[in-house]
Amino acid sequence: MNTIRRIVEFAKVKTFAFKCIAIGAALALVASACVIQLASTQLIGGRQTAQAATANRTLTVTLSAKRGRILDANGSVLAQSVERYTIVANPEAAQEFEPITCNDNTRDYCHEIDGKPVGATGAAAVGRLLAKVLDMNAMELGADLSGTGQYVILKKDVTPQVKRSIEALHLGGIVWGELSSERLYADGDLMGALLGGVNDNGDGVAGIEQVENKTLTGTDGHETYQRGNGGEEIPGTMTESVAAKNGDDVTLTIDRDVQWYVKKVLKEAESKYGAAWAIAVVQDVQSGEILALADSDEVQAGTDAAKMSPSRAVSETFEPGSVGKVISMSGYLQMGLHKMSDQLSVPDHITQEGQTYKDSFDHGTERWTLAGILQNSSNVGMIMAGENYPDEQRYEYLTKFGIGQPTGLNLPGESSGLLTNPSAWDLRTRNTILFGQGYTVNALQLNNVVATIANKGVKQQQSIIKSTTDANGKTTETKKGEATRVVDEKVASDMMNAMESVAEGYNKFVKVDGYRMAAKSGTAEVQGSDGTLSSIISDYSVVIPADNPRYAVTVVMKDPNGVFGGLTAGPVSAQICEFLMQKYEVPVSSPRKNAIPVTW
Incomplete structure (x- = not known):
């Protein structure tokens, strides 16, 4: 009887040992696979992964060239381009936005409206924060930010002051400003159709703006750098920088x-x-x-009327x-x-x-x-x-x-x-x-x-x-017949x-x-x-x-x-x-x- 019992117990021990060995072997196999994969990731695919991450962070930004000015014979400005921004947003990021409550520890990056909590999350919250700065309806902004995709234009031709106000809202990575310009004419209808105007791309399409378009048009530059999660440039990551070349100024004989x-x-x-x-x-x-x-x-320079009809003169x-x-x-x-x-x-x-x-x-x-x-x-x-x-x-x-x-x-x-x-x-x-x-x-x-x-x-x-003046201040008199x-x-x-x-x-x-x-x-x-x-x-x-x-x-x-x-x-x-x-x-x-x- 004892002999039978010993045989049974030995069989159980042998079975348990076999299972342990089997489990150990399986674990060893999994561990080996992990080690192999880790080695593959680090030694073989590491460079590709790093390159992909870098590429994802790398951004090439266009540096817009400013269109040259049109001046009268005495140097008074008749037409000029001023710095403006197009305010754009990432709807997907906006929909995930969670306002940060303001307190002593978060004061430098929190969100509130007139000293009060935002009172919403997601696109609605972003819309509320932007409404006053952009002078737009919060609900309309919220609707614009509720769409699909990662890019939507909220407003064009805003001033640098407005852009700075948006930056103070701590919405980096969600809302930002892209540099553009606006063509301004100093004297309304003084030389309306004669000066003409530019199209949405900034090209002269009528009047002197058209005649001297090649001279007035500059060459855009660009910068390539890596950006952080908030859309900011990571210091020391600039890999390429080509400065924009502004257009030449054109001086008229007109007094x-x-x-x-x-x-x-x-x-x-x-x-x-x-x-x-x-x-x-x-x-x-x-x-x-x-x-x-x-x-x-009475034709205002830069208007559709100035672009469509030549000067009667x-x-x-x-x-x-x-x-x-x-x-x-x-x-x-x-x-x-x-x-x-x-x-x-x-x-x-x-x-x-x-x-x-x-x-x-x-x-x-x-x-x-x-x-x-x-x-x-x-x-x-x-x-x-x-x-x-x-x-x-x-x-x-x-x-x-x-x-x-x-x-x-x-x-x-x-x-x-x-x-x-x-x-x-x-x-x-x-x-x-x-x-x-x-x-x-x-x-x-x-x-x-x-x-x-x-x-x-x-x-x-x-x-x-009368003459043209380049960005370096060199003036060239216009050749006369x-x-x-x-x-x-x-x-x-x-x-x-x-x-x-x-x-x-x-x-x-x-x-x-x-x-x-x-x-x-x-x-x-x-x-x-x-x-x-x-x-x-x-x-x-x-x-x-x-x-x-x-x-x-x-x-x-x-x-x-x-x-x-x-x-x-x-x-x-x-x-x-x-x-x-x-x-x-x-x-x-x-x-x-x-x-x-x-x-x-």
């Missing part, structure tokens, strides 16, 4: 003070004369630089009317067909080849010199004097003075006007061409006609971009003499005390909204001072009460001229001598 005054005068004139619109150009005679280019339209074309007589008469003199003192007997109407032409007023046969024909703006006298003036030369001198040609300013929306080839002229057009009808111009072209006469017969390339001689100096001098007599004829309405002026007025019928010749263009071009030409000014108005250019556009140009004389402290004129007789 802001002159532009402001001209704009003011045009708006007042539009109201006073009931005109549909008014345009003015102020140009430096000797350099061709445009000091003011304005219209009465460059896009509007019209028949110049009698100002065009300056071109034809210059051609008569240059070709030797006449001298300014030539004597003609001029009736108030004339018929040629079945076409009848009349002057703007009834008169008997007048004994006028060529200077008198210009002073009295006689259409009949111009036709009589142009009897031996071939069509080819009529066309040639129009083109030499810039009619039908681009101004070279390359402003968006600029129209070169319309000048057809002589082969397309009918019997009437070949004569109306002589007194400013049958072709169209823009205000810049017309102003350069009288500026060329004032510049001793030399036509300057007009300019509106070559000047071209249109008529001889003697011809220009005689034309100035006759134009001064024209100005004296308007002295009761158009004058600047102490200064001599040389001018020509114009009035032309143009097509109205009804498709007929029911509208009027009134213009006046003037050079001041006549004895020492400095500035050429042209004012154009559509449908003013008073009609005639000398009675409407003329007084407006005188206001501008008076301002110029005072601003630039131009010496008064010497008395006039040797005026060419206007009658005989």
